[in-house]
Amino acid sequence: MKGCGDLALFRRSGGIKRPAASPRAASVGGSLAVRLRRSACLGSFLWLLLLGYWEVAAGMGDGEKPAAGQAAAVEVRQASAAAGTERESSQMRWSIAIHGGAGSDPAKWDVDTQSARLASLESCLRLGMERLERGDAALDVVEQVVMALEDDPLFNAGRGAVLDERGGARLDAAIMEGASKRAGAVAGVERVKHPIQLARQVMQQTSHVLVSGAAADQLAGALGLEQVEPEYFVTEKQRASWQQWQQRDAAPAQVRPNRADSSANVSVDDPLFYLGTVGCVVRDQHGRLAAGTSTGGLLGKRYGRIGDSPIIGAGTYADDASCAVSCTGIGELFIREVVAHAVAARMKLAGETLADSADHLIEQVLPVNSGGLIAVDAAGNIAMPFNTPGMSRAAADSSGWLEVKL
Ligand code: ASP
Numbered sequence: 001m002k003g004c005g006d007l008a009l010f011r012r013s014g015g016i017k018r019p020a021a022s023p024r025a026a027s028v029g030g031s032l033a034v035r036l037r038r039s040a041c042l043g044s045f046l047w048l049l050l051l052g053y054w055e056v057a058a059g060m061g062d063g064e065k066p067a068a069g070q071a072a073a074v075e076v077r078q079a080s081a082a083a084g085t086e087r088e089s090s091q092m093r094w095s096i097a098i099h100g101g102a103g104s105d106p107a108k109w110d111v112d113t114q115s116a117r118l119a120s121l122e123s124c125l126r127l128g129m130e131r132l133e134r135g136d137a138a139l140d141v142v143e144q145v146v147m148a149l150e151d152d153p154l155f156n157a158g159r160g161a162v163l164d165e166r167g168g169a170r171l172d173a174a175i176m177e178g179a180s181k182r183a184g185a186v187a188g189v190e191r192v193k194h195p196i197q198l199a200r201q202v203m204q205q206t207s208h209v210l211v212s213g214a215a216a217d218q219l220a221g222a223l224g225l226e227q228v229e230p231e232y233f234v235t236e237k238q239r240a241s242w243q244q245w246q247q248r249d250a251a252p253a254q255v256r257p258n259r260a261d262s263s264a265n266v267s268v269d270d271p272l273f274y275l276g277t278v279g280c281v282v283r284d285q286h287g288r289l290a291a292g293t294s295t296g297g298l299l300g301k302r303y304g305r306i307g308d309s310p311i312i313g314a315g316t317y318a319d320d321a322s323c324a325v326s327c328t329g330i331g332e333l334f335i336r337e338v339v340a341h342a343v344a345a346r347m348k349l350a351g352e353t354l355a356d357s358a359d360h361l362i363e364q365v366l367p368v369n370s371g372g373l374i375a376v377d378a379a380g381n382i383a384m385p386f387n388t389p390g391m392s393r394a395a396a397d398s399s400g401w402l403e404v405k406l
């Protein structure tokens with residue numbers, strides 16, 4: 001397959017740079033990775049569509065095989081320690097990871113949805129890779145990639161966001177630069193087309209970190225950022241989900257069970273349990289880190305509710321001395337454990353590796369089915385653990401390694 005992608009599938013855990021599988025992440029993830037050499041030719045997109053079929057089959061369990069023909073054209077290889085070792089020893093110039101949310105089991109999605117998500121993740125990842133290859137700064141790359149994810153209605157951010165209890169899309173986003181530790185965030189915006197762009201402007205044009213609601217939208221207008229009617233964000237699919245939620249779950253807000261009180265309140269088989277938040281973490285050629293996250297929050301969330309994504313240290317964090325992190329999951333749980341900052345703190349204070357620190361938070365601190373995160377450290381290592389059945393994610397580095405998973 002050389003010259004046309006050296007394409008292989010292999011099993012891995014949520015943390016990328018460790019050959020050893022993380023038991024819980026591996027068992028709930030149950031995933032096959034897509035591994036492509038950077039010399040990927042035009043055929044890679046078609047391959048990716050085929051892989052959508054394989055991923056569905058993979059989610060069914062180890063014993064089950066894809067239907068005849070579905071994966072026939074794909075060279076399949078089991079994970080080997082060598083794959084991890086090879087990457088460990090390669091020269092690292094830049095690394096990037098993105099996510100499109102954790103949550104429901106991707107094996108239950110139809111093949112078209114699988115393929116579309118894989119293709120979108122890959123194209124957003126490649127946008128970031130091109131920019132990193134030409135030497136762009138981590139912060140710029142994070143902003144550009146998250147904007148692209150916000151534009152894609154497949155994800156719960158920007159257009160396609162889930163709707164709150166009033167049936168509107170009210171969006172949260174944050175961005176952070178690891179070198180300066182400057183950060184900007186917005187919460188509950190309804191009109192700025194790219195909330196991540198406004199978050200960056202809050203960081204650069206104001207002396208604040210977090211601006212919310214109508215005032216944030218007004219700021220976007222004053223700064224000349226592109227604005228849209230609130231209806232722009234509302235897709236038919238999300239309107240239908242909201243209607244289902246209203247018929248089924250919309251008790252008066254005072255008596256509504258709090259999903260964050262116990263993961264027992266969450267059924268990952270529930271089609272309304274959808275976490276499609278987007279995020280991006282980057283280590284650029286100059287060793288600078290940045291993280292960004294953008295979301296519509298949780299379906300049916302209380303009007304005015306703010307999740308973890310725009311809370312610096314909870315859903316988003318970056319520090320060049322440790323790592324950059326973007327989380328996805330039940331925000332209240334991530335806020336209470338200050339998850340993104342905790343990943344960095346364990347590295348700095350306890351000397352843990354990125355993989356160990358990230359796994360600890362996801363496997364030991366957070367309850368099962370609460371979400372996942374992506375993170376990159378100062379050396380360019382990447383971790384992507386999650387404790388839900390799936391997490392849409394993609395990652396690459398300058399050694400030529402690339403993977404896309406659901
Ligand atoms: N963390 C987001 C929130 O709670 C939701 C998600 O990740 O999908 O607002």
